[in-house]
Amino acid sequence: xxxxxxxxxxxxxxxxxxxxxxxIIDFSANIxxxxxxxxxxxxxxxxxxxxxxxxDPKYRGLVEAIANYHHIxxxxxxxxxxATEVIFSIIENLxxxxxxxxxPTFLEYERALIRAGSYVEYYYLKEENDFQIEDEFLKxxxxxxxxxxxxxxxNPTSQLIDKNxxxxxxxxxxxxxxxxxxxxxxxxxxxxxxxxTMLSFVKDYKNLYIIRALTKFFAIPGLxxxxxxxxxxxxxxxxxxxxxxxxxxxxxxxAGEVVxxxxxxxxxxxxxxxxxxxxxxxxxxxxNSIKVYKPKANYILFKLLGDxxxxxxxxxxxxxxxxxxxxxxxMNNSFYRIAIKDRKTNEKFIKALKEVLYES
Amino acid sequence: xxxxxxxxxxxxxxxxxxxxxxxIIDFSANIxxxxxxxxxxxxxxxxxxxxxxxxDPKYRGLVEAIANYHHIxxxxxxxxxxATEVIFSIIENLxxxxxxxxxPTFLEYERALIRAGSYVEYYYLKEENDFQIEDEFLKxxxxxxxxxxxxxxxNPTSQLIDKNxxxxxxxxxxxxxxxxxxxxxxxxxxxxxxxxTMLSFVKDYKNLYIIRALTKFFAIPGLxxxxxxxxxxxxxxxxxxxxxxxxxxxxxxxAGEVVxxxxxxxxxxxxxxxxxxxxxxxxxxxxNSIKVYKPKANYILFKLLGDxxxxxxxxxxxxxxxxxxxxxxxMNNSFYRIAIKDRKTNEKFIKALKEVLYES
Numbered sequence: 001x002x003x004x005x006x007x008x009x010x011x012x013x014x015x016x017x018x019x020x021x022x023x024i025i026d027f028s029a030n031i032x033x034x035x036x037x038x039x040x041x042x043x044x045x046x047x048x049x050x051x052x053x054x055x056d057p058k059y060r061g062l063v064e065a066i067a068n069y070h071h072i073x074x075x076x077x078x079x080x081x082x083a084t085e086v087i088f089s090i091i092e093n094l095x096x097x098x099x100x101x102x103x104p105t106f107l108e109y110e111r112a113l114i115r116a117g118s119y120v121e122y123y124y125l126k127e128e129n130d131f132q133i134e135d136e137f138l139k140x141x142x143x144x145x146x147x148x149x150x151x152x153x154x155n156p157t158s159q160l161i162d163k164n165x166x167x168x169x170x171x172x173x174x175x176x177x178x179x180x181x182x183x184x185x186x187x188x189x190x191x192x193x194x195x196x197t198m199l200s201f202v203k204d205y206k207n208l209y210i211i212r213a214l215t216k217f218f219a220i221p222g223l224x225x226x227x228x229x230x231x232x233x234x235x236x237x238x239x240x241x242x243x244x245x246x247x248x249x250x251x252x253x254x255a256g257e258v259v260x261x262x263x264x265x266x267x268x269x270x271x272x273x274x275x276x277x278x279x280x281x282x283x284x285x286x287x288n289s290i291k292v293y294k295p296k297a298n299y300i301l302f303k304l305l306g307d308x309x310x311x312x313x314x315x316x317x318x319x320x321x322x323x324x325x326x327x328x329x330x331m332n333n334s335f336y337r338i339a340i341k342d343r344k345t346n347e348k349f350i351k352a353l354k355e356v357l358y359e360s
Numbered sequence: 361x362x363x364x365x366x367x368x369x370x371x372x373x374x375x376x377x378x379x380x381x382x383x384i385i386d387f388s389a390n391i392x393x394x395x396x397x398x399x400x401x402x403x404x405x406x407x408x409x410x411x412x413x414x415x416d417p418k419y420r421g422l423v424e425a426i427a428n429y430h431h432i433x434x435x436x437x438x439x440x441x442x443a444t445e446v447i448f449s450i451i452e453n454l455x456x457x458x459x460x461x462x463x464p465t466f467l468e469y470e471r472a473l474i475r476a477g478s479y480v481e482y483y484y485l486k487e488e489n490d491f492q493i494e495d496e497f498l499k500x501x502x503x504x505x506x507x508x509x510x511x512x513x514x515n516p517t518s519q520l521i522d523k524n525x526x527x528x529x530x531x532x533x534x535x536x537x538x539x540x541x542x543x544x545x546x547x548x549x550x551x552x553x554x555x556x557t558m559l560s561f562v563k564d565y566k567n568l569y570i571i572r573a574l575t576k577f578f579a580i581p582g583l584x585x586x587x588x589x590x591x592x593x594x595x596x597x598x599x600x601x602x603x604x605x606x607x608x609x610x611x612x613x614x615a616g617e618v619v620x621x622x623x624x625x626x627x628x629x630x631x632x633x634x635x636x637x638x639x640x641x642x643x644x645x646x647x648n649s650i651k652v653y654k655p656k657a658n659y660i661l662f663k664l665l666g667d668x669x670x671x672x673x674x675x676x677x678x679x680x681x682x683x684x685x686x687x688x689x690x691m692n693n694s695f696y697r698i699a700i701k702d703r704k705t706n707e708k709f710i711k712a713l714k715e716v717l718y719e720s
Contacts, residue, residue, distance in 0.1 A: 006605065011416035026413070035412050044408060051582030052395050053386070056371035081441055084604045108605070115602055222411030222610030242475055244444045245366065245468070250582030251611050 006107065007323040007337070019319065026339075027349060028323040030155075030186065030299040032219040033341040034272060037265040040220070043258045050250045057245050062256040066227055069260040070199055076229050078236050079256075081247040083185050083213035083226030088112045090209050090228055093238045094179055096146035104131075104328035106155045106183065118147070124330050130293055131157040131301070133165065143176040151183040153190055156325050156337040158295040160190060166198055174207055181209040185226070188217040189273050189298035199229065206232045216298070217269060218259045223252040273298055273340070280346045287350075289357050295340070301325070304334045311336055314356040320349060366467065367683040367697070379679065386699075387709060388683040390515075390546065390659040392579040393701040394632060397625040400580070403618045410610045417605050422616040426587055429620040430559055436589050438596050439616075441607040443545050443573035443586030448472045450569050450588055453598045454539055456506035464491075464688035466515045466543065478507070484690050490653055491517040491661070493525065503536040511543040513550055516685050516697040518655040520550065526558055534567055541569040545586070548577040549633050549658035559589065566592045576658070577629060578619045583612040633658055633700070640706045647710075649717050655700065661685070664694045671696055674716040680709060 007028030014021035059079050067074045080086035091099075091112045101109050103122040113120050125131040131154070141148070150169070153160045161169075166182075173180040187193050202208055213226035225248060230236065259265065277295055284292045284302065291303040304311055310333070312324045325335035340346065367388030374381035419439050427434045440446035451459075451472045461469045463482040473480050485491040491514070501508070510529070513520045521529075526542075533540045547553050562568055573586035585608060590596065619625065637655055644652045644662065651663040664671055670693070672684045685695035700706065 006414070006417075009417060010413060011418070011420065021413070029414060031412065036409055041408055045405065048401055048404060049396055051580050052391065053370060053381070054366070054389060054581040055584075057366070057369060058371070060371065081604075081607055081609075084606070088604050111602075220411050221414040221606075224415075224606060224609040242471075244441075244448050246444070246581075246584060247441055247607075249441075249584040249609055249612055252609055 005327055010321060013316065013321055017316065017319070023319055025320045025345060025348065027341065028321045028337070028339070029221060030216055030297070030339045031221055032217055032269055032272075032298070033339075033345065034265065034269055035219050037218060037259050037262050039262040039265065040218075040255050040258050043254060044251060047254060050254065053250070055246045055248060055250045055253055059248060059253050062248070062253045065257045065260045070229070072199065072202065072229060075233065075236075076202060076231055077227055078230075078239055079225070079227045079248060079253075081226075081252075082215065082224040083183065083211050084108055085247055086211055086226050086228040087181070087183070088115070089239050089243060090181065090230075090235070091116045091118070091147070093235050093242070094147055096179065098145050099147040099149065100141070100145055101149045102133075102151065102154060103330035104156060104325065105149070105151050106185075107328070109149045109151075109183075113147075121145070122329060125154075125157065125159075130159065132159050133161050138168065138172050141172060141176065141178070143178070145176070145178050147179045147181065148173060149181045149183065151185070152196065153186050153297040155186065155297075156299070156323065156328060156331070156335075157293060157301050158297045158299050158337075159293065160196060160296040163195060163198075167201075170198065170201060170205055170208060174205060177207070179207045179209065180205075181211065183211040185211060185213040186216060186297040186299075187212075188269075190296050191274065202229050202231050204231075206230070214256060214259060218255070218265070220252075220255055220259075223255050224248070225252045225256055272342070276340050276343060276346065279343070280340050283346070283350050287354065287357065290353075298340045299337055300340065301335060301337050304336065308333075309356075311353075311356065315352060318352045318356070320352050365687055370681060373676065373681055377676065377679070383679055385680045385705060385708065387701065388681045388697075388699070389581060390576055390657070390699045391581055392577055392629055392632075392658070393699075393705065394625065394629055395579050397578060397619050397622050399622040399625065400578075400615050400618050403614060404611060407614060410614065413610070415606045415608060415610045415613055419608060419613050422608070422613045425617045425620045430589070432559065432562065432589060435593065435596075436562060436591055437587055438590075438599055439585070439587045439608060439613075441586075441612075442575065442584040443543065443571050444468055445607055446571055446586050446588040447541070447543070448475070449599050449603060450541065450571075450590075450595070451476045451478070451507070453595050453602070454507055456539065458505050459507040459509065460501070460505055461509045462493075462511065462514060463690035464516060464685065465509070465511050467688070469509045469511075469543075473507075481505070482689060485514075485517065485519075490519065492519050493521050498528065498532050501532060501536065501538070503538070505536070505538050507539045507541065508533060509541045509543065511545070512556065513546050513657040515546065515657075516659070516683065516688060516691070516695075517653060517661050518657045518659050518697075519653065520556060520656040523555060523558075527561075530558065530561060530565055530568060534565055537567070539567045539569065540565075541571065543571040545571060545573040546576060546657040546659075547572075548629075550656050551634065562589050562591050564591075566590070574616060574619060578615070578625070580612075580615055580619070583615050584608070585612045585616055632702070636700050636703060636706065639703070640700050643706070643710050647714065647717065658700045659697055660700060661695060661697050664696065668693075669716075671713075671716065675712060678712045678716070680712050
């Protein structure tokens with residue numbers, strides 16, 4: 001098992017190109033382009049000295065803020081150093097023998113499963129079906145499986161599993177004694193998050209584990225803060241008993257307390273994504289030599305048709321970084337993922353892409 | 361295995377007392393009282409937006425800063441979310457079957473060993489020998505052991521293993537194929553760190569693992585940043601292959617790059633500790649009803665003689681928090697650990713302690 005490449009590694013690229021990293025337009029990381037909320041900047045400057053103390057090992061303020069934000073019980077929440085810590089620790093404690101993940105999907109699930117000694121099966125999403133889950137998904141799922149991990153909306157496809165289907169899946173899992181982990185890291189970017197999230201099922205389904213992150217929506221990937229929600233209190237107790245202490249630093253914990261209350265930022269972000277998702281998609285659709293998959297989240301999967309040009313390399317020459325999907329299972333080097341950014345930057349991208357494809 | 365109680369949990373105490381946490385004088389966490397370096401505050405305010413990007417997964421700037429600070433090779437360094445992550449990941453990768461730790465010592469070693477499935481043996485430090493390691497230490501150490509963990513200076517005793525003895529130990533370990541982890545988290549506070557650290561042995565001893573933290577000396581326990589140094593490159597490769605990505609957040613990584621170059625802060629801190637260690641110790645020595653162990657680091661172990669008063673509770677009434685050592689193996693509720701703080705605060709402590717002991 002190796003370290004895998006993710007989007008957002010502008011350090012390596014800047015080194016390689018011999019330019020400052022601020023010169024690169026990063027379409028490879030799916031981060032809210034509104035940037036760091038002002039509410040957090042103000043809180044940080046005011047509370048700069050909080051790091052002179054150890055963090056609260058129970059992160060009470062942070063847990064409380066999350067509970068209030070979602071109207072759920074404090075006791076169902078576990079917080080971590082990014083969603084990744086939560087994913088790794090839930091898997092480590094579930095100790096699944098056989099697990100099922102989508103192909104393609106976020107790469108860290110497989111790493112965490114392999115680290116925990118699980119056998120990993122893949123559900124191959126079909127290109128001809130726009131990489132959406134089909135009815136047959138449940139057919140092969142039985143009690144031989146211990147864990148299913150679904151990323152919803154899925155990364156890198158930006159496709160959604162609708163709630164009706166998800167309800168069928170969770171019920172089927174419950175019946176067959178299968179744990180279901182749903183990573184909703186990007187759910188805040190879908191048109192109607194309340195219609196997608198399975199949070200309201202947590203209380204009644206002890207086999208359900210929901211993963212959330214503040215990273216993407218609040219533009220704080222450098223801070224590392226995520227959380228898990230489940231009513232499996234035994235598992236939460238095990239996680240707390242075995243975990244390393246103080247994995248979230250104080251500035252990150254404070255961010256959770258501040259940004260979840262920032263209604264102004266949340267509203268502006270929703271306005272941006274609603275408008276820009278439609279606009280950017282419609283502009284990209286006009287380009288003949290790519291096939292664009294209609295995005296449900298704040299990033300877009302597309303396929304380069306025809307020639308075998310390395311689009312990532314070509315755009316890098318224009319200091320634009322995109323995510324090649326070649327290291328995902330069931331993808332290849334014709335597939336690319338790009339973030340949806342602000343109007344001006346998206347237009348820069350369209351222009352550059354057209355130039356690279358000789359369509360200008 | 362349970363979560364263990366450490367010093368520095370002012371959140372729980374403040375809750376319990378119903379006061380703000382800033383009202384509590386915290387002698388339970390061993391943190392440099394000079395507080396957050398100004399150099400870091402300035403860098404933070406200037407670079408507040410760096411968290412809009414993911415951290416560099418390889419933390420190149422941080423590793424470089426550490427390498428320069430210690431004049432060692434980049435390739436020997438692994439960085440982590442506090443020393444704790446490094447300790448946990450080295451142990452997880454060494455997979456020791458039998459390990460030896462001191463009693464008493466820092467509590468997380470035992471937790472990490474149990475989590476990794478190791479059998480844990482204890483070397484009981486003797487009270488009559490001021491909790492120092494004796495010559496017989498090596499007698500029972502043979503190839504049945506896989507790992508020895510030494511904390512130097514040791515926590516909570518503030519006692520030192522001198523270099524001659526340490527050289528004997530590392531050689532004995534090498535001969536018997538035993539890994540030796542030396543946690544030097546507090547070495548910057550000893551009178552002559554260069555005379556204590558085993559850093560210069562790393563290159564020639566692949567069985568040596570040195571742990572360091574920036575937490576204590578640079579007063580940034582809330583930031584979480586530590587590192588390990590070893591020439592066992594196979595192990596470092598394994599750690600990197602299996603680790604969760606981005607465990608150090610960007611503000612923490614930046615701290616490492618800034619504070620290790622802050623010669624002014626380092627000099628002032630050394631002046632403080634040199635003067636205050638002697639002074640505070642001599643003042644405490646004058647109190648008849650406690651036995652004080654001469655400190656080598658920035659904290660002091662003492663024993664309450666005679667009556668069975670709960671000193672921690674008594675001092676809490678004066679809003680002073682100290683560390684009871686009752687949850688350390690080979691300690692009991694007569695032992696307490698206190699940090700060395702600035703002159704004025706230390707004097708407050710002496711006064712309060714005397715009052716509590718009715719010696720005023």
